[in-house]
Amino acid sequence: MLKFNFMKKILFILSVFALISIYAQSKKIVFGYLPSWEIIDTANLKIDYETITHISPFSFQANPDGSIKFIDYWTSKWNPIFAKARAKNIKIIISLTNFNPDELKTILNSSSVTSTMIDNIIKILKDNSLDGINIDFEGLYDEDKGAPMNSFMNQLYTKTKSADSKYEISIALPSINFRNKWNYTYLSTYSDYVIVMAYDYYGSWSEFTAPTSPLDGLNFTIKRSIESDYANIVAFDPSKVVLALPFYGNAWRTNSEDPFASVKPYSDTASFNNYITPTYFQEIPFLPPFTQRIFNDQTKSTWYKFVDGDYIIQNWIDDEYSLELKMDYAITKNLGGIGIWALGYDGIRPELRNLIKSKFNPTHVAIEDIIPTDFKLYQNYPNPFNGSTVIKYYLPKESFIKIEIFNSIGELVQSLYNSFQNAGLHELVFDGENFSSGVYFYKISSPTFSETKKLEMLK
Structure with a gap:
């Protein structure tokens, strides 16, 4: 029985990987x-x-x-x-x-x-x-x-x-x-x-x-x-x-x-x-x-x-x-x-x-079980950057969020977003033309989640 259950788990894992591959x-x-x-x-x-x-x-x-x-x-x-x-x-x-x-x-x-x-x-x-x-x-x-x-x-x-x-x-x-x-x-x-x-x-x-x-x-x-x-x-x-x-x-x-x-x-x-x-x-x-x-x-x-x-x-x-x-x-x-x-x-x-x-396989229907369920903040692109960069993030549900930029000593230098936003994948453009070269940090925060990542501007 133990061996049978183990094989069932293996088959389940393989099927999940197959579904993920199809979804990708x-x-x-x-x-x-x-x-x-x-x-x-x-x-x-x-x-x-x-x-x-x-x-x-x-x-x-x-x-x-x-x-x-x-x-x-x-x-x-x-x-x-x-x-x-x-x-x-x-x-x-x-x-x-x-x-x-x-x-x-x-x-x-x-x-x-x-x-x-x-x-x-x-x-x-x-x-x-x-x-x-x-x-x-x-x-x-x-x-x-x-x-x-x-x-x-x-x-x-x-x-x-x-x-x-x-x-x-x-x-x-x-x-x-x-x-x-x-x-x-x-x-x-x-x-x-x-x-x-x-x-x-x-x-x-x-x-x-x-x-x-x-x-x-x-x-x-x-x-x-x-x-x-x-x-x-x-x-x-x-x-x-x-x-x-x-x-x-x-x-x-x-x-x-x-x-x-x-x-x-x-x-x-x-x-x-x-x-x-x-x-x-x-x-x-x-x-x-x-x-x-x-x-x-x-x-x-x-x-x-x-x-x-x-x-x-x-x-x-x-x-x-x-x-x-x-x-x-x-x-x-x-x-x-x-x-x-x-x-x-x-x-x-x-x-x-x-x-x-x-x-x-373009006509594949998405599999609900493997859709992301958590907040996620992605690395900005490009990074390092000269001029502007894109900040991408995922919201699993409608949320009140803030996207903020801080300098290397933790001072708030710009607020990019401060409002409710629908669930889904979103992106914002940070225009750094008026900022000097150096290391900055961008932060997403909601009542239940926050995450910070580093970005670097080169001029």
Whole structure:
């Protein structure tokens, strides 16, 4: 009997660990971008709402006067998609884009334009019962990637969260921080998560064949992004990093069957812009007869080759096998989840959707027994910090709480919060611009709980 009871306990413990593992998977983000051009023919649009946690209509356009151009087909074709998403508790996060550096300079450097745009963002979210916004500003001048972009995200985060703390604020960022002009760590402070666009490492500007999203083995890879460019964020809070993966690839024209071969343009006018032609995952079965599939162990990527007249076409496109390695890497690094560029690019093929289900199980229902039941104060992020830092805490029930900042000799220097707050996970931003460098302490207190942690400011 004693042995039997012991085995029952072991089985119970193992089952709890299994449930915790499933619960941890379920908390991962699966962020699917849905471009407007993919919904033109909604009858043939295949979206598996069981595989995603977020859907992002791509895209709304940010205008240099602060106005916002609505996405195409709003709302005629989008409402049925949103209804299905809401039925599955999928969050709807609009994507706001601008790829014009001159317009972005105006948006980011004019206080009136910035204020108008943020007001318009909040209005769109409220009027359409949306869950948040993803900022995708690309092609910025170097001088606008630092302080102007930081200030915009600071204001967007602060003002939008004040309107409704449940709104999710995120930003899509380049995989490589060329010339170190971006401050990824600062931007993550004013985002619920950052989306690493882990594709286009190699493309129309490259003079040799290569995968659009190599895991390893070349100068620019996913591993370099996560372990170098985004290393500070990953070290402090990897859940803030979402690794966006491509459901597409590139076909290169060459005279060689070897990988990384020199590229030939697709027309007589030599131009980087015609060194590639895009290929989508759904098109793989329709590659020409006698196409050879090859796995490149150096980059952990799949590619295909076939003869086309006098040339050899090398088609580097991830399939379910190479994408699985990238998803496993995101899981190993305990990242916040994955992104998909883009929904619809897999057509009716189920392989990628099945892969996501097996890795992230987005439709899992939370298990009440393992939800936290105690107050918890997390370490601020980033720490040490320069300028501002995020303080995160968990309340198991509605409580009257105080969040206070003290200097190194115990003097109260700032009160961040002093009121009732609902149960759940919360975060506040401590702006230390007016404080000198040094060690400070932050304290959460309620009638039944208090905890203090140390933070350090470096200027």
